[in-house]
Amino acid sequence: MMRNGRSPMPLESPNPNYRDVVERGFADAAFLHDLGIKLVDYGPGWCEAMLEVQPRHLQQTGIVHAGVQTTLADHTAGGAAMTVTPAEGFILTVEFKMHLLRPGAGESLLARAEVLKPGKAFHIVESEVFALKGGAKTLVGKFLGTMAVLPRT
Amino acid sequence: MMRNGRSPMPLESPNPNYRDVVERGFADAAFLHDLGIKLVDYGPGWCEAMLEVQPRHLQQTGIVHAGVQTTLADHTAGGAAMTVTPAEGFILTVEFKMHLLRPGAGESLLARAEVLKPGKAFHIVESEVFALKGGAKTLVGKFLGTMAVLPRT
Amino acid sequence: MMRNGRSPMPLESPNPNYRDVVERGFADAAFLHDLGIKLVDYGPGWCEAMLEVQPRHLQQTGIVHAGVQTTLADHTAGGAAMTVTPAEGFILTVEFKMHLLRPGAGESLLARAEVLKPGKAFHIVESEVFALKGGAKTLVGKFLGTMAVLPRT
Amino acid sequence: MMRNGRSPMPLESPNPNYRDVVERGFADAAFLHDLGIKLVDYGPGWCEAMLEVQPRHLQQTGIVHAGVQTTLADHTAGGAAMTVTPAEGFILTVEFKMHLLRPGAGESLLARAEVLKPGKAFHIVESEVFALKGGAKTLVGKFLGTMAVLPRT
Numbered sequence: 001m002m003r004n005g006r007s008p009m010p011l012e013s014p015n016p017n018y019r020d021v022v023e024r025g026f027a028d029a030a031f032l033h034d035l036g037i038k039l040v041d042y043g044p045g046w047c048e049a050m051l052e053v054q055p056r057h058l059q060q061t062g063i064v065h066a067g068v069q070t071t072l073a074d075h076t077a078g079g080a081a082m083t084v085t086p087a088e089g090f091i092l093t094v095e096f097k098m099h100l101l102r103p104g105a106g107e108s109l110l111a112r113a114e115v116l117k118p119g120k121a122f123h124i125v126e127s128e129v130f131a132l133k134g135g136a137k138t139l140v141g142k143f144l145g146t147m148a149v150l151p152r153t
Numbered sequence: 154m155m156r157n158g159r160s161p162m163p164l165e166s167p168n169p170n171y172r173d174v175v176e177r178g179f180a181d182a183a184f185l186h187d188l189g190i191k192l193v194d195y196g197p198g199w200c201e202a203m204l205e206v207q208p209r210h211l212q213q214t215g216i217v218h219a220g221v222q223t224t225l226a227d228h229t230a231g232g233a234a235m236t237v238t239p240a241e242g243f244i245l246t247v248e249f250k251m252h253l254l255r256p257g258a259g260e261s262l263l264a265r266a267e268v269l270k271p272g273k274a275f276h277i278v279e280s281e282v283f284a285l286k287g288g289a290k291t292l293v294g295k296f297l298g299t300m301a302v303l304p305r306t
Numbered sequence: 307m308m309r310n311g312r313s314p315m316p317l318e319s320p321n322p323n324y325r326d327v328v329e330r331g332f333a334d335a336a337f338l339h340d341l342g343i344k345l346v347d348y349g350p351g352w353c354e355a356m357l358e359v360q361p362r363h364l365q366q367t368g369i370v371h372a373g374v375q376t377t378l379a380d381h382t383a384g385g386a387a388m389t390v391t392p393a394e395g396f397i398l399t400v401e402f403k404m405h406l407l408r409p410g411a412g413e414s415l416l417a418r419a420e421v422l423k424p425g426k427a428f429h430i431v432e433s434e435v436f437a438l439k440g441g442a443k444t445l446v447g448k449f450l451g452t453m454a455v456l457p458r459t
Numbered sequence: 460m461m462r463n464g465r466s467p468m469p470l471e472s473p474n475p476n477y478r479d480v481v482e483r484g485f486a487d488a489a490f491l492h493d494l495g496i497k498l499v500d501y502g503p504g505w506c507e508a509m510l511e512v513q514p515r516h517l518q519q520t521g522i523v524h525a526g527v528q529t530t531l532a533d534h535t536a537g538g539a540a541m542t543v544t545p546a547e548g549f550i551l552t553v554e555f556k557m558h559l560l561r562p563g564a565g566e567s568l569l570a571r572a573e574v575l576k577p578g579k580a581f582h583i584v585e586s587e588v589f590a591l592k593g594g595a596k597t598l599v600g601k602f603l604g605t606m607a608v609l610p611r612t
Contacts, residue, residue, distance in 0.1 A: 373530025
């Protein structure tokens with residue numbers, strides 16, 4: 001919500017090859033392909049991903065299912081978390097809160113995630129989901145979660 | 154966690170046709186069909202649903218994607234909420250917290266939702282997600298959320 | 307986290323006397339006096355409050371108790387919610403999530419709350435808690451909650 | 460909510476002196492004394508604590524302040540977490556969600572916390588808060604949180 005008083009965004013990732021990790025974190029996730037979620041852009045401390053809304057993503061009331069918005073918010077948060085994680089760690093979601101602020105009802109959804117507080121054992125990450133429609137951009141979802149840093153085995 | 158001191162489960166729904174509402178709430182949701190989530194059983198104050206795990210539900214580390222578990226937990230919570238809602242209302246998820254307690258890695262996932270506190274404007278609902286594998290049943294996810302009761306228009 | 311795509315902050319409150327409501331919401335709360343929390347400033351859609359840290363606010367490890375940080379974050383969120391509520395409504399916390407990001411260990415704590423999404427039945431509000439020490443300002447807590455709008459009786 | 464499919468409650472603590480840790484975790488916390496919170500009972504995987512409600516605990520609408528309920532729920536959760544933590548670790552709250560289900564308006568509040576999932580790096584803990592009044596016991600709050608296990612230094 002505010003940058004004032006927060007840690008500044010990191011300028012460098014602790015992993016020189018973090019771009020590979022983020023790219024594979026999206027490319028290798030079967031469920032992302034199944035939904036149609038695509039990585040948009042990322043850098044140290046942040047990540048963006050997108051989804052073109054299709055009829056199969058909807059729930060019975062004609063809006064995007066909460067589970068679709070949440071998958072987008074969670075995976076983008078995971079992407080942001082990967083950018084601040086050393087090469088020997090991988091990321092697993094521990095828990096999150098998701099607020100559905102407005103009906104998800106656009107042509108596409110865009111999520112932007114930012115690391116609120118990086119850590120050794122876990123990172124705290126926020127995501128915001130926006131509905132895009134005819135040039136308009138509306139905040140429809142807010143995610144706040146804990147991402148564990150686990151050793152690769 | 155405990156029944157002692159809690160409201161007892163309601164014996165009757167405020168909607169004589171609540172069974173229609175719950176059945177349609179699952180049958181008419183495109184995203185549930187897309188994933189393969191099936192309604193199992195329900196009664197006043199509770200609901201159960203299930204998902205046979207398929208490779209397309211997985212994430213890059215070989216476990217069920219958090220978004221899949223969350224969709225199951227959320228929609229089952231919505232089902233439980235519908236059972237305690239009058240005929241003139243419908244249910245929309247406001248927010249929830251989801252804890253991924255253990256890797257979701259079974260043959261199927263079962264969610265059971267219970268209404269913790271019914272209300273006029275919103276219900277508070279808990280869901281628990283279990284992985285089923287060869288007769289074993291393991292708690293893998295916990296959901297706690299707020300479901301708004303909105304007027305049908 | 308970002309203003310882009312969000313609703314702009316409201317310029318006017320729906321209650322011409324909202325200042326009275328916010329002032330009384332802090333002045334009449336016994337527990338705020340007991341802790342020493344003081345209203346700092348507010349306007350439509352936001353509120354700030356502060357607490358001088360005293361030894362009685364600490365927990366066994368020498369940092370501010372999570373309950374103290376949470377009380378500050380929650381009440382400031384309630385203040386922000388009051389600014390976007392019509393005169394005939396009052397505010398009650400439904401639920402919130404609180405992240406303790408860093409040890410609360412300054413000379414004083416400052417909370418700033420902003421309404422993320424105002425509504426008829428409930429508002430969604432974020433608060434951030436900062437530790438202030440010798441001119442430095444550090445984000446130590448993040449709150450995200452639902453505030454119900456109930457009719458005054 | 461259900462024991463079926465959950466881990467059974469542990470029979471033994473990993474710390475032979477866990478009773479000392481829990482007792483001190485309540486005795487040494489200044490803010491607990493300030494509020495009047497008292498440890499009631501505990502065992503491996505669970506903890507109970509209590510508070511006699513006093514006028515200074517109330518908010519402007521005459522009910523117990525959300526921050527008081529939360530402090531009770533959080534500290535009791537910390538107590539339960541301590542019972543499943545080895546001697547070389549200590550417990551710090553990472554985050555939690557708190558639902559205020561009904562007005563906290565009894566003669567006293569009782570919290571019971573249970574560890575939902577113990578872990579090496581963190582435990583997941585639930586608490587329920589009950590209002591006690593003239594022999595009646597009513598569920599008024601539900602807490603679900605993550606407690607980090609940190610090395611003592």
